[in-house]
Amino acid sequence: MTDAFYTKKVKCPICNNHFTTIKVRINACIVTKKDEDFCIHYKDINPIFYEIFVCPTCAYAGSENSFQELGKNEVLKLKNAFSGRMVQRDFCKERNLNDALDSYKLALYTANIKDAKDSTIAGIALKIAWMYRYMNDKRELQFIQHALDHYLIAYEKEQLPIGNLSEIKLMYLIGELYRRVANYNEAIIWLNRVVSSPERHSSPIIERLARTQWMTLREDIKSNAAQ
Numbered sequence: 001m002t003d004a005f006y007t008k009k010v011k012c013p014i015c016n017n018h019f020t021t022i023k024v025r026i027n028a029c030i031v032t033k034k035d036e037d038f039c040i041h042y043k044d045i046n047p048i049f050y051e052i053f054v055c056p057t058c059a060y061a062g063s064e065n066s067f068q069e070l071g072k073n074e075v076l077k078l079k080n081a082f083s084g085r086m087v088q089r090d091f092c093k094e095r096n097l098n099d100a101l102d103s104y105k106l107a108l109y110t111a112n113i114k115d116a117k118d119s120t121i122a123g124i125a126l127k128i129a130w131m132y133r134y135m136n137d138k139r140e141l142q143f144i145q146h147a148l149d150h151y152l153i154a155y156e157k158e159q160l161p162i163g164n165l166s167e168i169k170l171m172y173l174i175g176e177l178y179r180r181v182a183n184y185n186e187a188i189i190w191l192n193r194v195v196s197s198p199e200r201h202s203s204p205i206i207e208r209l210a211r212t213q214w215m216t217l218r219e220d221i222k223s224n225a226a227q
């Protein structure tokens with residue numbers, strides 16, 4: 001293990017097993033590219049691969065922040081789903097892209113069992129889409145759509161901001177995800193909301209992104225019509 005990694009001791013709240021997982025020092029990661037839906041590409045070590053903790057005994061999985069924060073009902077539901085499972089796979093070491101993808105799939109499975117918030121499910125689905133993007137695999141679009149469906153419910157029902165997603169940032173992300181799944185009419189509506197929102201003055205980066213993606217969208221529509 002290189003200096004880029006360090007370890008953290010964790011107790012699984014479902015099977016009570018203690019395990020040691022690895023984490024990445026962010027200053028060891030080199031950004032090579034940022035996509036317009038906030039997916040970041042890294043040279044060598046990708047910290048997104050390590051965001052999900054996975055218990056090596058029962059495979060309960062969740063983000064570091066949510067791993068141990070469970071209500072009584074959630075623990076009960078998860079114990080019913082995970083008890084007696086013996087997973088023969090260790091996610092507590094250096095992860096390749098397949099390991100990272102599977103860690104997010106386990107997190108999605110866990111989130112569905114515990115009836116997690118739509119924003120949580122959307123966030124995990126978006127990361128799965130990014131893993132497929134890194135692989136150049138078309139299944140990316142299925143998970144973009146899945147993320148979009150849950151972000152739309154979150155936008156309606158949840159208190160904003162959601163994590164680092166302010167209302168304007170979420171509106172932008174919804175517009176950009178619609179663009180990526182080629183639903184241009186909806187993409188236009190959501191990107192328009194961003195550029196006409198009073199909030200845009202306090203979020204100049206998001207406003208600029210929305211204007212740039214407006215241009216990209218026009219190109220998408222043109223090239224789609226030409227096909």
Ligand SMILES: [Zn+2]
Nearest residue numbers: 012015055058
């Ligand atoms: Zn466990």
